[in-house]
Amino acid sequence: MAHVVGPEVVKYACTCGLLKSISSLYFCRYCCQLRCGFCVCHEVDSHFCGKCCENLPSSEARLKKNRCGNCYICPSCQQELSTRIGSKGPSNPEDPKSTPKKMYYLSCLYCRWSSRDVGIPDQSAATGGWPDRENVNANRLQEIIEMYKAMVLAEKQQKEKDKKKQRGKYLSYTDRTGVTAAALRKRIGLPVDIQHSLLKAKPKEPEPAIAKEDVEDLPEELLTKPVNLTEVTTIEQRLLQIDLQPTTVEKLFPVHKQLSIKRSLRCRSCEHNVSKPEYNPNSVKFKIQLFAYYHVPEIRIVTVEPLRAGRPSELIIKFTNPTQHQTTITILSLVLSGDENEVKEETGDQPSLPQEKQPPSLSSQPSSLLSLSSRQPSITIKPRPVSQEVNADVAIPSSKVILPPRDDAAEYDDSGDTHNIQDDPKLVVWRKSNKAFVKLLVTPKQGLALNTEIVAGFTMQHIYTNTIATTVENREPDKHDHNIRVFLTLGNLVGFD
Amino acid sequence: MSRNSIKILQGALVCEESKLRGDITIGTGTIIHPSATILAEAGPIIIGDCCLIEEQVKIIHRLPFDQQDKENTPVLIIGSHNVFEVDCHVEAPKIGNYNVFESKSFVGNKVTVTNGCIIGAGCKVTQEQILKENVIIYGHDCHMREGLDRPGLQTLQMETLSKMLPNYHHIRKPNKKN
Incomplete structure (x- = not known):
């Protein structure tokens, strides 16, 4: 446009x-005023993966850290990876006539990076089963997250005591669209991760990090050997995997694709929607589109x-x-x-x-x-x-x-x-x-x-x-x-x- | 270069509408699409076997200004199994085997291309250098990385083309027995 x-x-x-x-302007029919992206409320309507177009409820998206479970992006150039078939020997070594076994690997069509580059073994199923690497700091992070969750909970309880809890104004719409396993668990009252920390009266504080005085020496070869730039990762590549921050290209691993959102925009004065997309990720249409282009000369x-x-x-x-x-x-x-x-x-x-x-x-x-x-x-x-x-x-x-x-x-x-x-x-x-x-x-x-x-x-x-x-x-x-x-x-x- | 001397080996598929100027030798199994341009200005061009040269490709053998006064005429040797995709412009003085020049890429006349290199779509390489084997240049900023292996062959595509092209285009007759 x-x-x-x-x-x-x-x-x-x-x-x-x-x-x-x-x-880039909207026109609120109810207040008869122009609105722009800076003076409307932005609300997340739905989460979806831009590659496989899967719609995820917000709770599940939160659980998956806003990433798609099946789609990957290239750690080298941030484009989407596609699954490719590579045949590898016959399925039955004794029978030479048997069909060759199909093996799948991930490949980037843009920079030609492939999962074979970093030694990820080929998979026999097309839909993943790709190994996810554990974050070395996962336990520590979990501890800290739990502590903060407990702190939030304690604060909430304190507030509840003081006065009646105010209900949230808007429900997240994605919770309504589908019942997920996580949502179901919540509904029937099975423990969701927050629940058990309720029992603890006081948030348990994790061990504080200890500062170290002795650090690793600067490797001498950095000064003596010429730098091979094709082996060193760029800042973008490092920041893409924030938990590992690989310094060399052989440590690049496929990254789960980040989810996209559909958002609705709401006029702040009258709280009517000025733009509301359809839920279906495949659809590019709007349910409500009060764009100024359609109302103002x-x-x-x-x-x-x-x-x-x-x-x-x-x-x-x-x-x-x-x-x-x-x-x-x-x-x-x-x-x-x-x-x-x-x-x-x-x-x-x-x-x-x-x-x-x-x-x-x-x-x-x-x-x-x-x-x-x-x-x-x-x-x-x-x-x-x-x-x-x-x-x-x-x-x-x-x-x-x-x-x-x-x-x-x-x-x-x-x-x-x-x-x-x-x-x-x-x-x-x-x-x-x-x-x-x-x-x-x-x-x-x-x-x-x-x-x-x-x-x-x-x-x-x-x-x-x-x-x-x-x-x-x-x-x-x-x-x-x-x-x-x-x-x-x-x-x-x-x-x- | 006044006279055209085009040598087409048996098995090569060269479309009549392609523009070939100068002393050019085309190897077996090579496919040259119509409207491809190959200019041998500075000296002869020898194209190896099973190269795929698509539409609007410009391969120009032209020397840098500082080397033009030399006595001996240099020969541009293009190896085998190279793929020149649509509208790429290649002036490299030496090209090895198994390279891919993607669409709208540009390779200047000071760049020596070895084996298994991929010049990504739209990438411009002009700085005087020798590209290492299996180097991949990609992206808007021409990032360079080293591939594990040389790019895959386009055998299937070339088989289809060798069946399809003679049905719709006039083909130059091979004039050289190998």
Whole structure:
């Protein structure tokens, strides 16, 4: 997507104050605000392996240290390893006609590393049984982990005594998707690793590590022999196996592939999801995708005249209406110092909201007072001021631009536009279906040095039609104005000719 | 080099559409795809047996500037069982056996390639050096590692090609008895 709307010359100011291209913004339909990846809650929906596409519940993923049990990556180049077949002698040595025995080994198709390189014996089964190496410090680590678990438990019990335990707001969804062995054990009350430490009253402290004074001498051959770089591992290779940190390539062993996650994004003010993927790891679709690209008019730069300090240049930008509803775009001057309304909304000061901007989800609140406690903003975000400097003035046109709704079939319709829109010919240069080319005059400020990057900005007000059916009596989709601050990087200042 | 003298040994499969310039000898079992380019500018090229030279491959025998004034004409000898994958560009002055030049790789004219080396896809090797045996160059940063064994042969692929290519392309006739 990014390359379709790139290069990022048109940036929209998110409600939180960050500048992003439209493809990386979300639009919360309930608060009617832009949200970006930094001002939404990220939640892990499901864990899956990117190679075998196996879906793992979160408890099992935790148990497996967020790694896939069957898939491996190359310790040399971090690509996925594939299982290959190598035949090795007949299965029955006495009978020369018997089929050769199939042996499997792991091989990297990228750097040609193979499990034979480090002397891992071939396996007779395709699906693994690959030896896992014990971590030499496993016992010690387990001791420390147990101690901390016990400490956490003790702290929890202390808290419970003090006051009633607060229930977690969200359940992890992966626990619901499948019943695993671990989850089942938990459900029927068999001891899961935490359980037995409950009996101990005091966390048992492991032996403290003792500092040693005598360290190994520097091997002299490091200074005398030339270094063979093909035998020494790189930092990346060492850090991939953090428990062993091999220094030479013959100690590289296949590493279990790390699991990927699917995450849903939630608006922090109203706690509605703005993006929610489907559970199935094979699916790339979304259940909820409130991307700004589908709700907010897209702006693209068509042409811009050479920019000279103090001289007006013509800028043509294209507006595209992505929604199924007609919208009107008004270009207003840029207000950099944060909108009053936005600030109020962000701090959750709902009663003082202007009536027409009231989010529809809030209007039906009396019936859902019970859920109000969970609907309140988890974190109040203070909007930051936009840090972008603007060094050009945009002449604000007096008239508005009407954009017809998006019609996918219009592309194939040769009969021409049927919309009878009276345009201001000074403003709208050309229009077709849901797109319009708009001419603006941009004047870079006086006294700028040559080759200065010129950034112009304006506030785009568009009418957003909210289609969420809120109450039974209110069937009319409500329309309201939505202001977005837009910044255009127009290019560098050129000299006078 | 004004005159083309192409010697194709019995059993080699050289497509008519390949671009061959200069004095070139092609060994038995070698397959040269259409649109491969082999230029013997500085001296003759001798290609060994069972090499696979795929489409858009450029093998150019060109000397570095500082060696161009020498009297004797050097010969580029390419060993046996080398695989030149699609769109690789090889100018190495000496190539041994069992090497693989992956797609879009580049080998400069100061690099001597020994045996069993793999130049990974997109890797550029230009620094003056002699590649050790079974060296594998891979990745964006051209990491180098030493392989355990030489790469596997492409026998199956070459058998298929030797059946398929004559059905769809004009083949140059072998003009040399071995």
